[in-house]
Amino acid sequence: MDGKIALKERLAKPGPLLVGGAHNGMTGKLVEEAGFDAIWASGFEISAAHCVPDANILTMAEQLSAASWMVKAADIPVIADCDNGYGNAINVIHMVKSYESEGIAAVCIEDNVFPKRCSFYAGVKRELAPVEEHAGKVKAVLDNRKSDDFLVIARTEALIAGWGMEEALTRGRAYADAGADFVLVHSKSDKPDEVLGFAQQWDRDTPLVCVPTIYKTTTAQTLYDGGYQIIIYANHGLRSGIKAQREALATIVKEQHCSSVDHLVVPKTDVYELIGVPQMKADEKAFMPSGGANVGAIILAAGASPELGELTADRPKAMLDVKGKPVLGHQVEALNEAGIKDISVVVGYKKEAVDLPNLKTYAADESQGEVASLMEASSELDGRTLVLYGDILFDQEMVERLLQSEGDVVLVVDRSNLKGRENRDLVQTLNGEVGSGQRFLKGTRMDTLGRIGQNLDEANGEWIGMMMLSTKGATTLRQVVEELGAASGSVHEADSLATAALTDLLQALVDKGLTVNTIDTYKGWMEIDTFEDYQRAWAQLR
Numbered sequence: 001m002d003g004k005i006a007l008k009e010r011l012a013k014p015g016p017l018l019v020g021g022a023h024n025g026m027t028g029k030l031v032e033e034a035g036f037d038a039i040w041a042s043g044f045e046i047s048a049a050h051c052v053p054d055a056n057i058l059t060m061a062e063q064l065s066a067a068s069w070m071v072k073a074a075d076i077p078v079i080a081d082c083d084n085g086y087g088n089a090i091n092v093i094h095m096v097k098s099y100e101s102e103g104i105a106a107v108c109i110e111d112n113v114f115p116k117r118c119s120f121y122a123g124v125k126r127e128l129a130p131v132e133e134h135a136g137k138v139k140a141v142l143d144n145r146k147s148d149d150f151l152v153i154a155r156t157e158a159l160i161a162g163w164g165m166e167e168a169l170t171r172g173r174a175y176a177d178a179g180a181d182f183v184l185v186h187s188k189s190d191k192p193d194e195v196l197g198f199a200q201q202w203d204r205d206t207p208l209v210c211v212p213t214i215y216k217t218t219t220a221q222t223l224y225d226g227g228y229q230i231i232i233y234a235n236h237g238l239r240s241g242i243k244a245q246r247e248a249l250a251t252i253v254k255e256q257h258c259s260s261v262d263h264l265v266v267p268k269t270d271v272y273e274l275i276g277v278p279q280m281k282a283d284e285k286a287f288m289p290s291g292g293a294n295v296g297a298i299i300l301a302a303g304a305s306p307e308l309g310e311l312t313a314d315r316p317k318a319m320l321d322v323k324g325k326p327v328l329g330h331q332v333e334a335l336n337e338a339g340i341k342d343i344s345v346v347v348g349y350k351k352e353a354v355d356l357p358n359l360k361t362y363a364a365d366e367s368q369g370e371v372a373s374l375m376e377a378s379s380e381l382d383g384r385t386l387v388l389y390g391d392i393l394f395d396q397e398m399v400e401r402l403l404q405s406e407g408d409v410v411l412v413v414d415r416s417n418l419k420g421r422e423n424r425d426l427v428q429t430l431n432g433e434v435g436s437g438q439r440f441l442k443g444t445r446m447d448t449l450g451r452i453g454q455n456l457d458e459a460n461g462e463w464i465g466m467m468m469l470s471t472k473g474a475t476t477l478r479q480v481v482e483e484l485g486a487a488s489g490s491v492h493e494a495d496s497l498a499t500a501a502l503t504d505l506l507q508a509l510v511d512k513g514l515t516v517n518t519i520d521t522y523k524g525w526m527e528i529d530t531f532e533d534y535q536r537a538w539a540q541l542r
Helices: 003-011 025-034 043-049 060-073 089-101 131-144 165-177 193-201 220-225 236-255 268-275 277-287 306-312 327-337 370-376 396-404 471-487 502-511 531-540
Strands: 017-022 038-041 078-081 106-110 151-156 182-185 208-210 228-233 296-301 342-347 360-363 385-389 392-394 409-414 426-429 447-453 461-469 517-521 525-527
Touching: 003 151, 017 025, 017 043, 017 236, 025 038, 025 060, 025 236, 025 268, 038 060, 043 060, 043 236, 060 078, 060 089, 089 106, 089 131, 106 131, 106 182, 131 151, 131 165, 151 165, 165 182, 165 193, 182 228, 193 208, 220 228, 268 277, 296 327, 296 370, 306 531, 327 342, 327 392, 327 396, 342 370, 370 471, 370 502, 392 396, 392 461, 396 409, 396 461, 396 517, 409 426, 409 471, 409 502, 447 502, 461 471, 461 502, 461 517, 461 525, 471 502, 525 531
Parallel strands: 017 038, 017 228, 038 078, 078 106, 106 151, 151 182, 182 208, 208 228, 296 342, 296 385, 342 360, 409 517
Antiparallel strands: 385 461, 392 525, 409 461, 426 447, 426 461, 447 517
16 A cells, blocks of 8 residues: 555554654564554664764765665655755755655654754754744645645754744644644653643644653653654664664674574574565566576485494484585585575584585484474475485486476486385385386386385385475475374374374375376485495495
8 A cells, every 4th residue: 555545544543653763674674563553764763874963964865765765665654754854945845756756655844954953962053944934845845745645744843942832832833834734843851741731732733743752751642642643763773773783793702603692683584584585585486487596405414324333423424425525515516506506404413513505404303203304494395395315316317307397296216126125215106117227317207106115015116315396395295294293193104293204294195185296217326324335325426
């Protein structure tokens, strides 16, 4: 909705309209998130954010730029603090056209002379413009605005300047008679007596606005009951931010490690939510070409590997060196070459040894089952996602094949040979056949999974531990996990969801009537599960 219309609609409702100060898009979004009715594009905050006094040092264009970012960032109206209109009535004409065209809902202009001085700067020279001059500025706004929904607040600094109540009333009445939509009376008293006294003597229909920065114990309801419709909390976001940043930065300098301020900072994911990263990801999926660039990967590498003995005494098997690079490093390289850069790793056993750059890590208990480990990274299952085990080496073309697949859940199945190994993830598909021959990837035909597990009487393939989920597939997978958790009990070959393998979850998907597709490979991959596997990887990896 148009911010100007939204502001008028809110003003028509009973109760005080609460306005929170901001100085950029982020702080405007925080004002909205907190539950304020509107945003105050504060001249004080915007100037301070540029590290200059609130004294007309910034240009109108700089102030407007900050306010326009607030309009873009939030869905509540923005009221702009426009100082004294940045000059005389001619400047005000330019100002009102500029601000209205940027979607600002209302502007506030004060009767300080140009250049203005912040109301609370003690000991600075302060002069007020003649009443007639400021009334002329109000009329200039009214005559040049395109819509009556664009509101003007006329502000008098008479009480701030020490010119007394009668002067404040005279000025307020003149601005109301000139057509101002609201009159703001400012005070530097630490009690609300002045502003409440002003309201008691107010004899115009024009509603009143106040800024209780100094008479800070007075509630909005008290001010509303006393005659004020709009209450502006002008700069508390900025001031609280300075305090928090001071503490965080000083702590880092003192302790010299980032974790020392974990209790003071929000997670990066909180920032991502505020600035719209989820929407950006959704837009990328909707409007950009498919391929690795908008696909994430989750690598499961949490489990211990006692069968590998001393090789994994100080590291998980995903970090075993194979020809100068850990298994995980080979995986990341293959994924990167296919265009997949957003890679997450679920770690557990000896997690401190997983130290490759540019990876997001999620911690799991090493005793957890594979499904439980995957759910530790469930936040990454928000789009097309490649899921794989952390102990396999594979040809890059397998990743390319999965990127080209169109099913919601697609597994890579090896058809080459089912003899000579135990503890395999066996599959039975509807049409596949066990074959033999050269190491190559079979055409583009897809098959359908019927059964999967380690205890199949009949099988025609082996799942290699790699699958692609579409956005729908990832959502469905999460939903099925939730349903299985709510139902409790065994899950396929596992006693419970807590110990379930991915094969158990995949069978659960099939049992619920969901289609799980497969694509074929004939060799082209290696699993490192035993010392003999490790030796073979060193011997065969090119």
